Amino acid sequence: MPQPHERIFKALADPTRRAIFERLCRDGDQTVAALTARAGVSQPAVSKHLGVLKQAGLVRDRHEGRNTHYSAELGALAPLIDWTNQMAGFWQSRFDNLEDLLKRMDR
Amino acid sequence: MPQPHERIFKALADPTRRAIFERLCRDGDQTVAALTARAGVSQPAVSKHLGVLKQAGLVRDRHEGRNTHYSAELGALAPLIDWTNQMAGFWQSRFDNLEDLLKRMDR
DNA sequence: TTTATAAATAGCCAGCGAGTTATCGATTAC
DNA sequence: GTAATCGATAACTCGCTGGCTATTTATAAA
Numbered sequence: 001m002p003q004p005h006e007r008i009f010k011a012l013a014d015p016t017r018r019a020i021f022e023r024l025c026r027d028g029d030q031t032v033a034a035l036t037a038r039a040g041v042s043q044p045a046v047s048k049h050l051g052v053l054k055q056a057g058l059v060r061d062r063h064e065g066r067n068t069h070y071s072a073e074l075g076a077l078a079p080l081i082d083w084t085n086q087m088a089g090f091w092q093s094r095f096d097n098l099e100d101l102l103k104r105m106d107r
Numbered sequence: 108m109p110q111p112h113e114r115i116f117k118a119l120a121d122p123t124r125r126a127i128f129e130r131l132c133r134d135g136d137q138t139v140a141a142l143t144a145r146a147g148v149s150q151p152a153v154s155k156h157l158g159v160l161k162q163a164g165l166v167r168d169r170h171e172g173r174n175t176h177y178s179a180e181l182g183a184l185a186p187l188i189d190w191t192n193q194m195a196g197f198w199q200s201r202f203d204n205l206e207d208l209l210k211r212m213d214r
Numbered sequence: 215t216t217t218a219t220a221a222a223t224a225g226c227c228a229g230c231g232a233g234t235t236a237t238c239g240a241t242t243a244c
Numbered sequence: 245g246t247a248a249t250c251g252a253t254a255a256c257t258c259g260c261t262g263g264c265t266a267t268t269t270a271t272a273a274a
Contacts, residue, residue, distance in 0.1 A: 006122065013120035014232075015113065025197040032251055045233060047252055066241040066250045074198045077191055084184055084191075090132040091181045121262080139221055152263060154222055173220045173271040216274080223268070234257075243248075 004057070004079035011056035012080075016041060017049045021058055024072035031067045111164070111186035118163035119187075123148060124156045128165055131179035138174045 012018050020035055032050065036043045050070055053059040057076040062069045119125050127142055139157065143150045157177055160166040164183040169176045 009116065009120045009125070013116045016232080018116070022194065022197075025194045026201075028201050033249090036251095041232085042234065043251070044235085044253080048232075051252090068251060072194075072198070074195060077194060080187075081191060084188055087129065087132045087179075087184060088181060090129075091179070094133075094135050123262080140219095143221095148262085149264065150221070151223080151265085155262075158222090175221060218271100218273070220271080221269090224266085225264105226266105227264080228262095230259105230261085232257105232259090235255090237254075238252085239250100240252100241248100241250080244246080 005083045007056040008058065008076065008080050011052050011058055014049070014052075016045075017053060020046065020049055021053055021072060024059060024070060025074065029062075029069050029071045031069055033067075035070065112190045114163040115165065115183065115187050118159050118165055121156070121159075123152075124160060127153065127156055128160055128179060131166060131177060132181065136169075136176050136178045138176055140174075142177070 012021065016039060020039060023035065023038065024030060032043065032046060035050075036046045039046050039049075050059060050061070053070075054061065058073055059070050060073050062071070119128065123146060127146060130142065130145065131137060139150065139153060142157075143153045146153050146156075157166060157168070160177075161168065165180055166177050167180050169178070
């Protein structure tokens, strides 16, 4: 329901969660146990973080026996990139308008 | 002390704050009163949000008489873009490694 | 000089969110 | 079949954050 970048910003605002995501980007596929080993927080905490990342579309999960593997969904960063570009676009067009104005004042 | 993208992610995670920043990008220079008029929250709330955005380096303020004008500091989005590229880079290099592996297996 | 306005600060409160431990369901190993 | 392991869920605590009103400080207007 919220705009795509809404959940993404919130998901990535937490350092622990961002670290998990970074790790998945760096090293690929990981089980919850493997992620927990390096997260510095308890396993349930990691599970919750993974849930949030999943809701934001930033990770996928894959069940394999009693293990669950998570992996980064890199395409999910697109809304964030789009948003950034949009901000830059606003900036640019304001700059263009200023240029226009100066040009008009010039003649 | 925190990494630059840390404060930026946190600052932009809040919808009200992000809306203020978007408005500054879109429409440029704004007084606190002007921002408050559209923010849907009280003036002190807006001031606090502007403080957070300023700490994150996302906005500048300029005093003019009893008015304070804020404007977006677009360059401040760079760490965010860098971070995104870095994630994409990790992804790419893992892909490259996989390619290498397949190549080695091939011969 | 008094009054009014802009914006920041102080102080408070409620809700959320990240953490914990305990538990449960599912799967594998013995 | 029983025990052990993986991961998710439940239930709780606690600190932080976003909101408010009231106040303060600074500047402008009367």
